[in-house]
Amino acid sequence: MRMLDYALREGWASLWRGRGSSAFAIVAIALAIIVLGSLLLVTWNIERLLARWTSAAEFSVYLQDEATSEQRGAIEALIDDSRVADGREYVSKADALTRFRREFTELASLATGFEDNPFPASVEVRIRPDADNDGRADALVRRVATLPGVADVRYDREWLARIASGLAVVRGTGLALALLMALAAAVTVASVVRLGLQARRDEIEIMQLVGSPIAFIRGPFVAEGVLQGGVGASIALGLLWLGFAAVRAGWGVDLGALLDGDSMQFLPARFCASLVAGGMTVGGVGGFAAARHAV
Amino acid sequence: MIETHHLSKFYSRGLYALRDLSLTVRKGEFVFLTGPSGAGKSTFLRLLLIQERQSEGEIFVNGSNLSKLSRREIQEYRRGIGFVFQDFKLIPTRTVLENISFVPQVLGVPPSQQRRRAFQVLKWVGLQHRMNAYPLDLSGGEQQRVAIARALVSDPVLLLADEPTGNLDPDLSLEIMNLLREVNAGGTTVVVATHDRELIRLVGRRTVTLDGGRVVELA
Numbered sequence: 132m133r134m135l136d137y138a139l140r141e142g143w144a145s146l147w148r149g150r151g152s153s154a155f156a157i158v159a160i161a162l163a164i165i166v167l168g169s170l171l172l173v174t175w176n177i178e179r180l181l182a183r184w185t186s187a188a189e190f191s192v193y194l195q196d197e198a199t200s201e202q203r204g205a206i207e208a209l210i211d212d213s214r215v216a217d218g219r220e221y222v223s224k225a226d227a228l229t230r231f232r233r234e235f236t237e238l239a240s241l242a243t244g245f246e247d248n249p250f251p252a253s254v255e256v257r258i259r260p261d262a263d264n265d266g267r268a269d270a271l272v273r274r275v276a277t278l279p280g281v282a283d284v285r286y287d288r289e290w291l292a293r294i295a296s297g298l299a300v301v302r303g304t305g306l307a308l309a310l311l312m313a314l315a316a317a318v319t320v321a322s323v324v325r326l327g328l329q330a331r332r333d334e335i336e337i338m339q340l341v342g343s344p345i346a347f348i349r350g351p352f353v354a355e356g357v358l359q360g361g362v363g364a365s366i367a368l369g370l371l372w373l374g375f376a377a378v379r380a381g382w383g384v385d386l387g388a389l390l391d392g393d394s395m396q397f398l399p400a401r402f403c404a405s406l407v408a409g410g411m412t413v414g415g416v417g418g419f420a421a422a423r424h425a426v
Numbered sequence: 427m428i429e430t431h432h433l434s435k436f437y438s439r440g441l442y443a444l445r446d447l448s449l450t451v452r453k454g455e456f457v458f459l460t461g462p463s464g465a466g467k468s469t470f471l472r473l474l475l476i477q478e479r480q481s482e483g484e485i486f487v488n489g490s491n492l493s494k495l496s497r498r499e500i501q502e503y504r505r506g507i508g509f510v511f512q513d514f515k516l517i518p519t520r521t522v523l524e525n526i527s528f529v530p531q532v533l534g535v536p537p538s539q540q541r542r543r544a545f546q547v548l549k550w551v552g553l554q555h556r557m558n559a560y561p562l563d564l565s566g567g568e569q570q571r572v573a574i575a576r577a578l579v580s581d582p583v584l585l586l587a588d589e590p591t592g593n594l595d596p597d598l599s600l601e602i603m604n605l606l607r608e609v610n611a612g613g614t615t616v617v618v619a620t621h622d623r624e625l626i627r628l629v630g631r632r633t634v635t636l637d638g639g640r641v642v643e644l645a
């Protein structure tokens with residue numbers, strides 16, 4: 132406790148004494164945290180969206196115009212027996228047209244020009260989430276496609292998978308970049324803390340001579356790094372939030388629509404806490420490296 | 427208290443700063459280490475404080491072999507030793523009292539005791555009225571008294587002083603020596619390195635004389 136108190140006080144004093152160079156270290160850490168934070172912010176929101184879309188998975192079986200009601204009955208029976216569906220709804224040609232007019236009002240004039248209704252009837256099937264994952268839904272889709280009276284089956288999982296794998300790539304590169312920047316930040320902290328060493332050399336020499344525990348001697352260096360990291364990470368979070376608020380103010384409505392009425396969200400508190408802790412760790416590592424060099 | 431066996435130190439082969447020193451200092455003794463400049467006095471004290479390692483031979487202090495101590499044990503060992511240097515080594519940005527309480531502070535002593543203990547030793551060297559002054563506002567003699575107070579604040583069993591009067595006038599020098607004599611009277615073993623033969627004569631204690639790293643007179 133007393134060691135912590137001493138380390139924090141001396142660390143802060145040293146940071147303040149060298150505030151010009153400390154600013155470098157703080158900026159370096161803030162940049163790393165901004166990269167990591169924006170990455171988290173974007174991927175986290177996209178992931179929430181993906182999760183929603185995945186849980187709302189469905190496929191549509193489009194019927195040929197000349198499909199008989201027996202054929203439709205066979206299709207629906209196969210779907211019901213598969214235990215893959217959570218529910219299904221028959222959308223007639225007329226329903227489809229009405230729906231189109233309702234959802235695309237600006238294009239409604241187009242639809243009035245139609246000689247006859249161009250929209251096919253369909254059966255919309257909501258898939259149980261577990262079936263979506265274990266491939267039973269895929270098997271059902273393939274079987275339904277072969278039934279008579281079926282024009283086409285649309286099961287748009289591929290683009291979801293593509294987004295998910297794209298997200299993984301973004302996350303991978305982003306993480307690598309953030310790690311690299313964290314390393315650079317730690318090195319910056321180490322050199323900045325070492326710069327401030329000169330001012331404390333008398334003290335360090337005396338601490339060594341009077342037998343102060345090594346942890347006591349190194350503590351202020353580590354504390355200075357941790358403080359730089361904490362300040363840098365807090366500034367980064369503040370900037371991230373400002374950026375987030377600006378995006379939401381500018382495009383919030385459009386993005387909200389894309390997100391199915393759910394608004395974009397800033398990183399939850401535990402993520403923010405982890406980012407600050409991460410910045411402090413990076414700073415602490417840099418400070419410790421400086422301390423090891425000095426003592 | 428201190429026992430050395432064939433202790434040698436050289437910085438480059440063949441050039442001995444200290445050569446084949448075998449010496450015993452008993453507990454509670456006051457010993458002068460003297461000899462011309464470059465004789466090896468400071469080297470011996472640096473070995474005792476483990477600021478440097480010997481090249482040959484062994485040093486035992488209170489029964490422990492100094493070359494066998496780990497890093498942590500070295501720090502522990504140093505807690506029992508007070509030191510005083512010619513250049514005082516006070517921290518210019520801290521007040522007199524803070525310079526002294528700094529030691530218990532970095533040894534983890536509770537804050538209330540830090541100041542109380544610091545004030546006690548400061549009073550003992552007669553400088554309590556300068557407690558809020560900064561070292562550079564003090565005279566040389568006063569600065570050295572603060573350094574002695576700092577050396578005493580953790581109740582050392584051994585006090586090492588390297589030319590403690592090197593920067594002081596003769597009358598102030600005697601004053602400092604009397605202070606060290608008083609420390610010794612309290613039971614602390616004291617080793618003082620000085621080239622000032624006149625001062626040694628005035629104080630009159632056991633004297634070990636070095637020259638060129640060798641003992642030339644072991645009284």
Ligand SMILES: Nc1ncnc2c1ncn2[C@@H]1O[C@H](COP(=O)(O)OP(=O)(O)O)[C@@H](O)[C@H]1O
Binds near residue numbers: 443463464465
């Ligand atoms: N760091 C060092 N590197 C090389 N030689 C040194 C070093 N320190 C001391 N010496 C040499 O060791 C000898 C003893 O020095 P020192 O112990 O300081 O003598 P004293 O304190 O008696 O004047 C001297 O010849 C000095 O030049």
Ligand SMILES: [Mg+2]
Binds near residue numbers: 467468
């Ligand atoms: Mg000397």
